[in-house]
Amino acid sequence: MTPLKPLAGLDPQHLLNKKSTYCNPHSFVDVDRLSLHYGEKSAFRDVTLSINKGCITALVGPSGCGKTSFLTCLNRLTDLTAGCHVSGRIMIGTIDVLAHGTNVIQLRRRIGMIFQKPNPFPLSIRRNLEFPLREHGMRDRAQLGTAIETSLRDVGLWDEVKDRLDSPALALSGGQQQRLCIARSLALSPEMLLMDEPCSALDPLSSGVVEDLIISLRGRYTILIVTHNLAQARRISDYAALFWVQNGAGQLVEAGPATQIFEEPRDPLTIAYVNGMRG
Amino acid sequence: MTSLHSNTLFRWSTDDLLCWLLRGLAAIAGTIVMLIVTFLIMEALPVLHRIGLLRFFTDPSWHPAEGFYNLTPMLWGTLFAMAGSVLIATPIGILSAVFCHYYAPFFLARLYRRLIELLAGIPSVVYGFWGLVVLVPMIGEMHPPGPSLLAGILILTIMILPTIALMADASLAAVPQHYLRGATALGLPRWATIKGVVLPAAKSGLFTGVILETGRAIGETMAILMVCGNVVQTPSSLFDPIRTLTSNIALEMAYALGDHRAALFVSGLVLMTMIVALAIAAEWISRGRYD
Amino acid sequence: MIKTVSRLQNPREWLAFIFVWGTAGFVTATFCWLLGDILWHGLSHISWTFLTAPPENAGRRGGIGPILVSTALILGVCLAVSLPIGIGTAVLLAEFTSNQNLFGRMTRRSLDVLAGVPSIVFGLFGNVFFCKTLGLGFSILSGGLTLACMVLPILIRSTEEGFRAVPASYRLSAAALGLSHTTTLVHLLLPAAIPGLLVGLVLGVGRAIAETAALIFTSGYVDRMPESLLDSGRALSIHIFDLSMNVSGGDANAYASALVLVVLLLLINGTASWLATYGLHRKIVTV
Numbered sequence: 001m002t003p004l005k006p007l008a009g010l011d012p013q014h015l016l017n018k019k020s021t022y023c024n025p026h027s028f029v030d031v032d033r034l035s036l037h038y039g040e041k042s043a044f045r046d047v048t049l050s051i052n053k054g055c056i057t058a059l060v061g062p063s064g065c066g067k068t069s070f071l072t073c074l075n076r077l078t079d080l081t082a083g084c085h086v087s088g089r090i091m092i093g094t095i096d097v098l099a100h101g102t103n104v105i106q107l108r109r110r111i112g113m114i115f116q117k118p119n120p121f122p123l124s125i126r127r128n129l130e131f132p133l134r135e136h137g138m139r140d141r142a143q144l145g146t147a148i149e150t151s152l153r154d155v156g157l158w159d160e161v162k163d164r165l166d167s168p169a170l171a172l173s174g175g176q177q178q179r180l181c182i183a184r185s186l187a188l189s190p191e192m193l194l195m196d197e198p199c200s201a202l203d204p205l206s207s208g209v210v211e212d213l214i215i216s217l218r219g220r221y222t223i224l225i226v227t228h229n230l231a232q233a234r235r236i237s238d239y240a241a242l243f244w245v246q247n248g249a250g251q252l253v254e255a256g257p258a259t260q261i262f263e264e265p266r267d268p269l270t271i272a273y274v275n276g277m278r279g
Numbered sequence: 280m281t282s283l284h285s286n287t288l289f290r291w292s293t294d295d296l297l298c299w300l301l302r303g304l305a306a307i308a309g310t311i312v313m314l315i316v317t318f319l320i321m322e323a324l325p326v327l328h329r330i331g332l333l334r335f336f337t338d339p340s341w342h343p344a345e346g347f348y349n350l351t352p353m354l355w356g357t358l359f360a361m362a363g364s365v366l367i368a369t370p371i372g373i374l375s376a377v378f379c380h381y382y383a384p385f386f387l388a389r390l391y392r393r394l395i396e397l398l399a400g401i402p403s404v405v406y407g408f409w410g411l412v413v414l415v416p417m418i419g420e421m422h423p424p425g426p427s428l429l430a431g432i433l434i435l436t437i438m439i440l441p442t443i444a445l446m447a448d449a450s451l452a453a454v455p456q457h458y459l460r461g462a463t464a465l466g467l468p469r470w471a472t473i474k475g476v477v478l479p480a481a482k483s484g485l486f487t488g489v490i491l492e493t494g495r496a497i498g499e500t501m502a503i504l505m506v507c508g509n510v511v512q513t514p515s516s517l518f519d520p521i522r523t524l525t526s527n528i529a530l531e532m533a534y535a536l537g538d539h540r541a542a543l544f545v546s547g548l549v550l551m552t553m554i555v556a557l558a559i560a561a562e563w564i565s566r567g568r569y570d
Numbered sequence: 571m572i573k574t575v576s577r578l579q580n581p582r583e584w585l586a587f588i589f590v591w592g593t594a595g596f597v598t599a600t601f602c603w604l605l606g607d608i609l610w611h612g613l614s615h616i617s618w619t620f621l622t623a624p625p626e627n628a629g630r631r632g633g634i635g636p637i638l639v640s641t642a643l644i645l646g647v648c649l650a651v652s653l654p655i656g657i658g659t660a661v662l663l664a665e666f667t668s669n670q671n672l673f674g675r676m677t678r679r680s681l682d683v684l685a686g687v688p689s690i691v692f693g694l695f696g697n698v699f700f701c702k703t704l705g706l707g708f709s710i711l712s713g714g715l716t717l718a719c720m721v722l723p724i725l726i727r728s729t730e731e732g733f734r735a736v737p738a739s740y741r742l743s744a745a746a747l748g749l750s751h752t753t754t755l756v757h758l759l760l761p762a763a764i765p766g767l768l769v770g771l772v773l774g775v776g777r778a779i780a781e782t783a784a785l786i787f788t789s790g791y792v793d794r795m796p797e798s799l800l801d802s803g804r805a806l807s808i809h810i811f812d813l814s815m816n817v818s819g820g821d822a823n824a825y826a827s828a829l830v831l832v833v834l835l836l837l838i839n840g841t842a843s844w845l846a847t848y849g850l851h852r853k854i855v856t857v
Contacts, residue, residue, distance in 0.1 A: 305663065319691070398597075405831060469587075470583050500688065
């Protein structure tokens, strides 16, 4: 396993606190018999899962088993896809996510999402962070400046970009862009972060940096991360859940503490998957 | 962070407002066609009521002043001019595209493509003017009088050529490269490859191009009006002057009144019917392509 | 592009070679002939006075000053009306409706038909609707409105393509940050779609400025300087038509006017293709 490299501008204390007390076993998200169809095709079926507050939960499994679709249900990004039908129940804190009256904009503010491919807006670094903040009602210049600096420091990007905040965000490297995207979500002070394979489009070095960053966020945010990289899931997660395609639709096979899933899995599929990846 | 609290109600209504505004604008854009058809029918209705549709095809002649409304000579004029120009322009257009893709060196292909785009941008009145001062006298020397079906066909050919050439160019570009690689690997020579592989593969795009150019040929007014002589008759040779449905409207609208005016709207309706039929054909072909 | 075998193995290949090159040569020659003719005859008449002076003696002498003004006014009316409707419709079709949506499908279909409607039919429609029904008479306003109906399909299609070329990730990430549709549209999508919008605008202007048949019965023939939008005004293309068909001895000025029109259009089309390449280039850089 690669040793963890401390990140400039990060409190190393966070890194030492891996699998620490920050993560408490109180459920923050409760998903009850959630199913999703695209038209006739079923993406996943009957998923029931609890996600604990302040912990990192990893969703693993082969491609096409509905992990990403599951993620997009939690912030109702599914609304953007035509012909997408979700049934079941999701409670995040006290919010009933799938209810009709739910304020989607507020929901998405409280639940940040990081995509596989870094996707900063074609604006300057500063504008990338400032623009969503302004839209959510923060107008004061000084306050904006502080928020920008704080979130950039949180992702360890401040020292790298503080002298060129007004240069285009797309000129940054892939890893820096991804950290900027994380900063952009953090600036809105969310309670939860959804991450869809945040490292898979990055080179190994930047991938390591982003991974360290995710670990440093443990405890402060509830993190749900989709990854294909079992080694990574093992390194960072407190809890893990395995999805698998059964009867033409993705299903949750086994979920539990990471140590259980990776060291002593119970379900035969999990055993095969974890061992297969290991071999 | 207290300052991040919502102005949510306001925001939702902005989104809704925008959506309704856009729907309104789109509704305007979408209803124009309906509006056009409605007004054509409304204006044409009086004469259709009085004399019926059939007499537009059975009357002895087109003499609106005397109450004769035979559209057939003009219909033939339109159809002959269209058929002639489509027959000439289609091979030229397709060969042009073939030239760009498979024969010309790169820089020449780019130059030629630009030239076709420029041809597409020249207004019909300029083509008509050029035909009037250059082509018509030439034809007149060959076989008087000069303004004729032939002049119309030639001018229309130049005008619709860019449509089919650009369309063919796009559909040749869309032919998958591995088809060509396969043919080249078999050692097929160039023209054999084009004839046997490329053109069949690009067929539906080429058909769409032909339909588009046919539409242009039917609808063209000014150039035809300027070079065709505008005599109402069913042409018996290429050198006879003709009048098309479109130029008939342009010529007589200025002074037409009552039934005469309504009759012109009937010919407008006939044109619309042709165009809608072509649009349906195009839709049919493109649906076949995606199935 | 894949180079096919270039040896000319048999007579058929030779024939095809000659035919293809011959066609290209023929088309090029025709084009040069047409353009050369207009340039040759028109250039000697072009001068500053020609561009600014009013026409005299039914256009046989004098210039095209008022005609250029009328043309510009008609174009202005056309754009002022068609731009908001066109952009609005394009935004709705590209961003707010799915491909299955009935309203969207109907709108798109009716625009497809509209794109094929012959210009003379637009003329008929403009004459009844704008001149008679709305009571605007033969006027620059009627002409501009008729042209607006005509250029809408072009404008909408390329604006819509501009929006569709914007990467989907912009919309997803904006939605994930809890930004509203309106904000996303104004701050992210609109700026990114500008190249497509400009191409549509320029193509629309090209189509409008070239139009004759739709204007004869809507904006009219009057060649005086227009005093208001409700005055009749003669567009440049109508001027050429009138000089060559109805005025004997008007050829010299017709040539010069045709040259002005062609140069205007070449400029417009050049701008369009420059914008298209520039827009494409920018897209590649940003992705």
